[in-house]
Amino acid sequence: MDPTPVREDGLPMWEVEVVLLDDEGGLMDIWQRFVPTPAGVKVVWSGGRQPLARVDVEETSERVVITLWRHQSPLFLEGGVRLAGGWGGSKVRAVEVPLSAPLGERELIDGATGHAPDHVDEFDVFLPPSFDHVDLDRVPVEPMPT
Numbered sequence: 823m824d825p826t827p828v829r830e831d832g833l834p835m836w837e838v839e840v841v842l843l844d845d846e847g848g849l850m851d852i853w854q855r856f857v858p859t860p861a862g863v864k865v866v867w868s869g870g871r872q873p874l875a876r877v878d879v880e881e882t883s884e885r886v887v888i889t890l891w892r893h894q895s896p897l898f899l900e901g902g903v904r905l906a907g908g909w910g911g912s913k914v915r916a917v918e919v920p921l922s923a924p925l926g927e928r929e930l931i932d933g934a935t936g937h938a939p940d941h942v943d944e945f946d947v948f949l950p951p952s953f954d955h956v957d958l959d960r961v962p963v964e965p966m967p968t
Contacts, residue, residue, distance in 0.1 A: 848875040848891035850934035855953050862921035863930065865890065866958055868912050874967045877919055878933060888919055889933025914953075916961040 853867035865888055878889040932939055 848893060851890040851892050852934045853888070853890055853932050854939050855956075855958055856930055856939060857958050858925045859918055860924075862919045863888065863925055864916055864918050864958070864961075864963060866914065866916045866953065866956075866961055868914050868953075870912060874917060874964065876967050877917060879919060879921070880933075881922055881928075883928070885929040885931055886921060886925060887931045887933045890917070914956055914961050915964060916958075917964045917966060919966070 849872075851867055851869045853865045855866040857864040857866070863886070867890065869890075870892065872893045875891045875893045878887075878891070880887040930938060935941065
């Protein structure tokens with residue numbers, strides 16, 4: 823018996839590449855809900871107040887992967903001086919993501935987690951916020967980053 827801990831996709835736990843920041847300082851945001859729209863998908867999440875840097879979309883006939891990236895302000899200056907403001911709090915946010923074809927029966931995946939929205943497993947260190955009290959249709963839609 824091999825004692826190596828393995829994820830659902832068969833990769834050993836320590837061989838999983840995790841990208842939190844991209845080369846431009848963008849930070850992945852985990853999103854929690856979605857509403858199909860005529861043009862694509864309205865993605866809803868609870869996140870910081872920094873603006874979206876970009877939205878990556880990968881579409882196949884079976885699945886759609888949407889990854890939200892936001893600008894992350896530095897928390898410290900060179901030399902370790904902490905900047906005021908920090909994360910800036912959290913709010914419910916939404917963006918309408920255009921798709922090349924209607925979502926239909928395709929699986930929708932959050933690119934930051936590799937899972938469907940609201941997926942929770944034994945390796946999660948925090949639980950996503952509850953959106954039971956939120957009317958998703960009333961969450962204002964932010965413009966797509968250009």
